[in-house]
Amino acid sequence: MRTGIANLPLHGGKAPRWLFQRMTRLAREITCHLVAEYGSREVLLRLADPYWFQAFGCVLGFDWHSSGVTTTACGALKEGIRGLEQELGLFAAGGKGAASRRTPAQITDVCEALGRDPAPLVQASKLSAKVDNTALQDGYQLYHHSFFTRDGQWSVVQQGMNDGNGMARRYHWLSEGLHSFVVEPHAAICCDRRQASLNLVDRESESAREAITEITRRPDREVAKTLAALPTLEMPRHHLLDAADIRPGQLRKVLLQTYERPPRDFQELLATPGPMSLT
Template identity: 60%
Template sequence: MKTGIAHLPLHGGKAPSWLFQRMKRLAREITIAVVSEYGPQEMLRRLSDPFWFQAFGCVLGFDWHSSGVTTTTCGALKEGMKGLEVELGLFIAGGKGGTSRKTPSEIIRAGGHLSCDPEKLVYASRMSAKVDSSAVQDGYQLYHHAFIFTKSGDWAVVQQGMNDASKYARRYHWLGSRVANFVVEPHQAICCDSRGDTLNMVAVASEEARQSAVILSQLKPGVLVGEIKKIQHLHLPSRHHVDIRDIHPDRLYKIFVKTYEQAPENFESLLGMEGVGPKTIRALALISEIVYGKSPSFHDPVRYSFAHGGKDGHPYPVDREVYDRTIEIFRNALRQAKVGNNEKVDA
C-alpha cells in the first residue's frame, strides 16, 4: 500500500563529501538501533512514512525540504548498510537514474540470503514503479527508485519523479505488507501542498474504466487505432485532463498488437506488460469512455525537524563537531546495549 507522497522543490547539486561520509555513518547507526530494538520490518515501516523519512533526512543533516533529500538519504542509507545486510536481515537496491535500473539484478543477487522467491520482489519493484509512472499520470517522470527488503520478503519503496514545468519533485512511499492489490487504491495517505491534473486509473472510481481497458486491449489493433483517430476530432469536456494531442495512433499499433496477441486477463497484467506505458493506458482510458461511457477518475491521489542543520546553511549550517558526537553517542549506546545496558539506548 502506498503510505504517502511528499512534494519537494527541485534543487541541483550534491552533498559535499565531508557531509555525505557523516550521513553514511549516522544512517548506519540509526538503522542498527531501529533493527536491533524493533526488527527490520519496523525500519521498512518507518521509511514508508513520508514524515519519518523527511525527519530522517533532516537528522542526517541534508536539505530540510529539497528533492535532494530523497536521493541523498537513500544513497547514504545504502552505502552505510554495506556489509551489514545479512546480519541485519535488511537489504536495499536501486537508487537514482541508471542505478534504479539495476534494482532487479541487485534483488536477485541477494536471493541466496532470502527465505522467499526473489522474483516476487522483482515483480513488486516493477509494479510499484509502473503504477506511479503509468497508472497514475500526474506529470512526474520517475528518476529515482529505492527498493528496501528483508530476508522474509517484506518490502518498502521510496521513489521520486520530477516535473520540469513546475520545478517540483514528488516522492512516493510504499509498504509491501499493506499491498492488497497493486491497481486498486494502493494509496493510504498522501502528503502534498497541491493537487494537479491527474489520470488516476487505480482509484476505486476507475474500476469500470479498468475493466473496459482490459476488454479494449483484446480487440484488433486496427479497431483501437481507428477509435483514437475519431477521438482526435472530438472536443472533450474541460474536466478531462488527458491531452489527446500527444497520442499518435500509428505509434501505438505495435503495442496494441502485443496486447491483442497476449490477451491480458485483468488490468494488473495489462499494466505489467512490457511496452505498455503512460500513452497506452491514456489511450485506452479515453477510448473506454467514448465507446463504453466508463469514465476513469481524474482525482489527484494526493491527500520537519532539524538536528544538525542543512548543507545550504538552512535553518543553520551543519555543525561537524556536534554531528560527529551524535554518531559516537549512537555507536557507544549500541555497544553498551550488546552487554545488557539499555539505559543509553533508551535515552
C-alpha cells in the same frame, strides 16, 4: 500500500563527498540501533512514513526541504548497511537514475544469495513504479527508486520531478497491508498542491481499467480502425472570426430565417429559435 507522498522543491547538484560520508556512517548507526531495539520490520515501517523519512534526512545532516534529501538519504542508507545486510536482515536495491533501472537485477542477486524466489519482489518493484509513473499521471516523472526488503516484506521510496513547477514528489510504499496494486493502493497522500491528474488506480476507475484491458485484447487493426474513425475537432489559434471560419450553407439558413421573420432588435435576434438560438 502506498503510505504517503511528500512534495519538495526541485534542486540540482549533489551532496559534498565529506557530507555524504558522514551521512553514511550516521545512517548505519541509526539503522543498527533501530534493528537492535525494534527489529528490521520497524525500519521498513519508518521508511514508509514520509514524515519520519524527512526527519531522518534532516538528522543525517542534509538540506531540510530539498528534493535531494530523498536520493541522498536513500543512498547513504544503502551504503551504510553494505556488508551488514545479513546481520541486520535488511537489504537495499536501486537508487537514482541509472541505478534505479538496476533494481530488478540487484533484487535478484540478493534473493539468489538467500535461496529465495526473486519474482514477487521484482514484480513489486516494477508495479510500484508503474503505478506512480503511468497509472497515476500527476505530472511527475520518476527518476529515483529505492527498494528495501526483509523476509519477503518490502518498502519503496521513489521520487519524480516536474520541471514545469520546479517541484519533486516523493512516494512511499509498504507491502504490509497491500491488497492490490491497481485498486487504491495508497494509504495516505500528504501534499500542499492539488492539480488535475489521471488516477487509474482509484476505485471509481474500475470501468476505465476494464475498458483499457479489453482494448488490448482486440486485434490491432480493429483498434487502429476505430481510432481513425473518431471525429476530431481542430480549433484554430486565432480568436477573431474571418471568412474562412464561416460555412456559407449554414449562414444561408440563418439569413433565410431572419429574412422571413425579421427581428425588431438584437435581443430578439438572440432569442430567435433555430440556428441562432443560444438555448
